[in-house]
Amino acid sequence: MDGIRTAIDRALIGAEQAKASMDAATRRIATGRKINAAADDPARWAFTQKARSVDGHLQAVNAGLESVAISIRGADQAMAAIEEHLDQMIEIVKLFPPYPEGDNAEERIKMLRSFNGIRQLIDQLTVPPRDDLGQAIMADPASNDVPDSWPVIVNEQGDVKTIRRQEVHTGPTGLNIPELTEADLTEDGQAGGPLSRQKLDDIAANLENAKAVLRQRRDALGSDAAAVARAKSSNAEAAGFHKAYAEKLEAADVNEAAAQVTSIQLKQSLALESLGSITSMRSELVALLK
Numbered sequence: 001m002d003g004i005r006t007a008i009d010r011a012l013i014g015a016e017q018a019k020a021s022m023d024a025a026t027r028r029i030a031t032g033r034k035i036n037a038a039a040d041d042p043a044r045w046a047f048t049q050k051a052r053s054v055d056g057h058l059q060a061v062n063a064g065l066e067s068v069a070i071s072i073r074g075a076d077q078a079m080a081a082i083e084e085h086l087d088q089m090i091e092i093v094k095l096f097p098p099y100p101e102g103d104n105a106e107e108r109i110k111m112l113r114s115f116n117g118i119r120q121l122i123d124q125l126t127v128p129p130r131d132d133l134g135q136a137i138m139a140d141p142a143s144n145d146v147p148d149s150w151p152v153i154v155n156e157q158g159d160v161k162t163i164r165r166q167e168v169h170t171g172p173t174g175l176n177i178p179e180l181t182e183a184d185l186t187e188d189g190q191a192g193g194p195l196s197r198q199k200l201d202d203i204a205a206n207l208e209n210a211k212a213v214l215r216q217r218r219d220a221l222g223s224d225a226a227a228v229a230r231a232k233s234s235n236a237e238a239a240g241f242h243k244a245y246a247e248k249l250e251a252a253d254v255n256e257a258a259a260q261v262t263s264i265q266l267k268q269s270l271a272l273e274s275l276g277s278i279t280s281m282r283s284e285l286v287a288l289l290k
Helices: 003-033 042-094 105-125 133-138 197-250 254-289
Strands: 149-153 160-164
Touching: 042 105, 042 133, 042 149, 042 197, 133 149, 133 160, 160 197
Parallel strands: none
Antiparallel strands: 149 160
16 A cells, blocks of 8 residues: 555655746747746856846946947037037138228227127036036136046946046136136227237137137047947947847747647646556555455
């Protein structure tokens, strides 16, 4: 009798194991995943979790880089607008002849004062609101609380790219465009007094130099932008690799899973048949012993 009981226990255990295997196989077919939990395959599950972690980290790094890239694009657009303003200022100066005293005085003063108005527009483009990296890059640190540079994490290893400040304000450390004073607009106390041709030529030369400085700093900003773009591209490629690797580890082979189901069904049938035979044998033996 003990032997029959042991056989029954073994048959029951086999049936339960077959049931568990059937549940796992049908789950793979239903979800399309070979690994739904650590219990399915602990080693493979650990590999997928690591791959997905790296993918997630790289996605987070790229989100930060995208924010930086947007700020740099904003600064680049502002620099393009500043160059247009400089062209307007140069046009004012070059088209402004040194008229004799009193000739078109009001028009002269109006044109020269528009020079200062455009200068103010340039500075407005470089005054940073709170947390605006793009404008902070261009700002005057003497009048705005901005750092010299900004470290940015560029990859999963934590390497850093430094975004450099590129001052394009009108101050001495920027484009160095002095404001025209009332003294510049008058001569010997006479409103609209003529600016000398030399004075006008000096102003024009200063503005041309400002354009050259602007282009150099815009190019330097472009270099930083290119480094950010390269890092984003590299991260996206690496993230795609790790994501695909995790998905490959998790993906179920439906044909293989279907074959497993068939095999498990056969094992279940055999286990149940065995259990039925053992139970029948036990009943016959009990009847003989009566």
